[in-house]
Amino acid sequence: MEPLNLDIELLRQFQSLLIVLGIGLLLGLEREQAYQLKEGKHLFAGIRTFPIVAVLGYLGVFMGAALSVWAFFGVLMGVFTIVAISFLRAQSTVSGTTTEFSLILVFVLGGMVQLGHAYLSVGIAIAVTALLTLKIRLHNLAGALSKEEFLSILQFLLVTALVLPLLPDQNIGPYGFFNAYKTGLILSIFLTLNFAGYFLSRFFAERSTFLTGVLGGLASSTATAWYFSRRVGEGKGSGSREAGAVVLASSIMFPRLLVWPALLNWTLFLALAPPILALGLIGVLISAYLFRTAQQETLSAPPERGNPLNFREAAVFALIYTAIQLGVGYASTHLGDTGVYWAAAVSGFADVDAITVSMSEYGNGQQRLDVAAVATVLAAFSNTLVKYGFCLAFGNSTMRKKSTLGFGVMLVAALGYAFWML
Template identity: 35%
Template sequence: MTDIEIFQRLGLALAIGLLVGLERGWHERQAREGERLAGVRTFAIVGLLGGVAAWLVPLAGGMLLAAVLLALAALLVAGYWVGLQRGGDIGITTEIALLLVFVLGAASVLGEMAPAAAAAVVLALLLSMKARLHGWVARIEKIELSAVLKLALISVVVLPIMPDRDLGPGGVLNPYELWWAVVLVAGLSFVGYAAIRLGGAERGMLLSGAFGGLASSTSTTLALARVVRVQPALAPQAAAGAVIAGSVTFLRILALTRVFQPALFAELLLPMAAMAGVGLLGAAVLHRRNAGRQDAGRGIAGIANPLELGAALSFGAVLAVILLGVHYLKLWLGSEGVFAAAALSGVTDVDALTISVSRLVGADLSVFHGAVAIFIAVSVNSVVKGGISWFAGTRGMGLRVLPIYLAAILCGGLVLALAGGGAAALI
């Protein structure tokens, strides 16, 4: 290690301490002199101490670094004890931050500089977000905490132990890929659900529609329609939110195909993007026409928590059934059988059909025919959501939603027919 590199690394150790110390100093800026456990200077010194201790490791051995860390920990314990005797704050955030700054200072010299710097930025950001994080935690309900733990269970515990081999008729059932699909869809759905819970009630129907499209555009449309049934005057805002939810579904299909079948993603990129563009443009027109009205729709109710284990298992079962159905229909009727399965699946769900077709493409189905099948499913699903807007909501909501969806279907169909495999060459 050259002298210049040593100075650079020690400088980073000092900068880490200064960054975190700046945040801690600002956080405790109202405290009188001598009441703060550590400020900018202390954090900067601790960061530099870690760097210097690590620099001396080749000369004095690793025990020096361990001894200095233990001595620092002992000082912090003593300071914490004195603070308790004085009736001070019983939190230990600053003490832990000091220890981490020392470790990051040492890592700046002994390891890669970029990860140490990134960890310091994350540390400072977490320290600065105390009020916001506590506010989020206060708004979390028990059922939502349970959902997070269930997501961790199905992704971290269950997924790795699933056998990764093809089973069943035609080898269409791969347990690992089936469960990976469950994890992916459940994760996307929970992101949308969490976004609605954290921000939807204050952002109105537009953001509720956008986030609801990640969770479930069909249930979002139904929830908005129920609101309109009670308050018909909200039909324009609800229609815009429902169309946004459907437009997000088009983009969600692209995300799923990007993961499960990149060739299919390339084929669907232009059609789905065109459909999403038409939908978002239509929603913007609806919103602009009613921009002067008071937004009485401060969020929506009726979006169920998507991470019940029963729901996850049900999706996996539906996916397996559709995989088998598509396989046998393809075997009996050829491509037309896949199209029939797509139309039936689109009545209730497009995710499972998208994943099923993605697995067939390249082996038993051409990329273009796979794209057509998914287009059929999403078209049927869009018409169903238009019907929900009309019959579960009001005629006014349906007359706003259906024309936009029909225009999106027409535009997507034209793009798919004209592109016909050319889009893949552009990717």
């Protein structure tokens, strides 16, 4: 029996054609559904026209490459002319130009698939479809924003998307304590928490504290502790939910620590996984208890409309972080090579990710592996101690009491593991 000979290039072209049809059907289906909700509106292009135009874009680029670039421009001008004529004929019954621009976009996406950018085309099609589908919600959101909130969004994007990437990532000063990029990153994380917390409380009042705690645990649990403790100290929260959010963020930090060992030192990962996951689980259970006991409390009022960013508070936090970095540099330099545990504990006051990376590279061999495991747990212990200190120093009596329950158990468990390993 002779083997079946398949033309690989033909199969690829067939696959690309299916992708083009899928892109056209996706956008066409959305437009068809949108116009079914509008009585008396003329459907300019729908579930049949969009796939056809997508195929025209695909074939236009193909003909431009195989024959002449003028063949592509001929197809392009033909599509543009039909779009313009159809729009002018139905101008009295059509509101807006979204469908026309979507049709032109689908033509371009079809051409991109022919050029080998299928994944990018599919991604753009999905993103545009999501924007079109969420039209009403986006309009409602725009109407709900005040002028001050909109300006805050622009300021936030300016700092995080434009200024931060331009900062130099280089250690300077005594002990290399100051790094403009890392300090800017810490400031951006704090602004992000402030920003997210403000809008979550605006639109998800009953779950805003919990969601901010989760986001904070993924970004920076230390900044989360500072953020909530300062809010409670200013009378903007009861203290119970905020304590639960801080404990939750700290609990998420523990499994997050396992990412670097998993990438750099699998043996260390296996050694760290049981105690680290146990500490995280303890914290999650306690935070769940704190949130549950706080359910019957009266929710704090949503924030007044205004500036959701607090640059002054973020700058204070960044300065404290920089001061801690200076202390860490001094301790690491003067304690010597025998102070691995001390260096890890002191480093944890500022950042646990850096010491985790260092210990992942350091912990080769059984003796060093044990040292690296204990040092990582000690760093997590000291970092947790800092967050507990924020709650004690800036929170109210309720937050102090609730956070003592959560952090007390985690700190005792971490110290117990460290002494057992020693």
